[in-house]
Amino acid sequence: PDKTRYLHYDNLGSIDTITDGQGNIVERMSYAAFGERRKGDWRVSDPLLPIIPALTNRGFTGHEHIDEMGLIHMNGRVYNPQIGRFLSADPYIQSPYNTQSYNRYSYTINNPLKYTVLLETFLALYWVLFLQ
Numbered sequence: 294p295d296k297t298r299y300l301h302y303d304n305l306g307s308i309d310t311i312t313d314g315q316g317n318i319v320e321r322m323s324y325a326a327f328g329e330r331r332k333g334d335w336r337v338s339d340p341l342l343p344i345i346p347a348l349t350n351r352g353f354t355g356h357e358h359i360d361e362m363g364l365i366h367m368n369g370r371v372y373n374p375q376i377g378r379f380l381s382a383d384p385y386i387q388s389p390y391n392t393q394s395y396n397r398y399s400y401t402i403n404n405p406l407k408y409t410v411l412l413e414t415f416l417a418l419y420w421v422l423f424l425q
Contacts, residue, residue, distance in 0.1 A: 298348060305409055306355045311348050320348050326405050328353035328365055328374030354409050372400060 297314035311320040323331040330352065352358045353374065357366040365372045370379045382397035393402035401408035 300349070300351075302355070305353075305406075307353045308349065308351055308355065322352055324353045325374070327377035327400060328372065328405070330358075330360075377403075377405070 295314040298319065299312045299314075300308050301310040301312065303309045307324055308322050310318055310322070313319050325331055350357050350360075353365055354367075356368065356372075358364075359366060359371075363373065363375060364380075365374060367379075370381050370383070372379050377400055378398045379400065380398075386397075387394045387402070391402065393399065393404075396403070
C-alpha cells in the first residue's frame with residue numbers, strides 16, 4: 294500500500310489537509326483563530342475528551358502540538374491556544390510604539406489571523422539590529 298502523504302497548508306502555514314499519493318483526502322485539520330483544534334463541524338474540540346491521534350503532530354502554523362496537554366510547542370516558547378497566551382514572557386518588545394507589544398505573553402500582538410510567530414520574531418530582530 295502507498296504510504297505517501299502530502300501536507301497542504303493554509304495562509305498561516307497551518308496544516309489543513311493531508312492527502313495520499315493519489316490525491317485522496319486522508320485527514321482534514323482545522324483551527325480556531327488562536328490555534329485550538331476544531332472538529333469538522335467547526336466546533337472547538339473539548340480538551341477533556343479522548344484525543345484521536347492525527348497522522349502528524351504538526352498543525353497550527355506548522356508547529357508541534359502536545360495534544361495530551363492541550364499545548365503547542367512553538368520552538369522557543371510553549372503556547373496555550375485555549376487562552377491565546379504563551380506560558381513564558383517574550384524576551385523582546387517587538388515595537389515599542391505599539392502598546393500590544395508590551396503584553397509579553399500575547400500571541401502575535403493579539404492578531405492571529407494576520408501574523409505568525411515567525412513574523413513576530415523577525416520584527417523583534419529587525420528592531421534590535423536596525424532601529425535601536
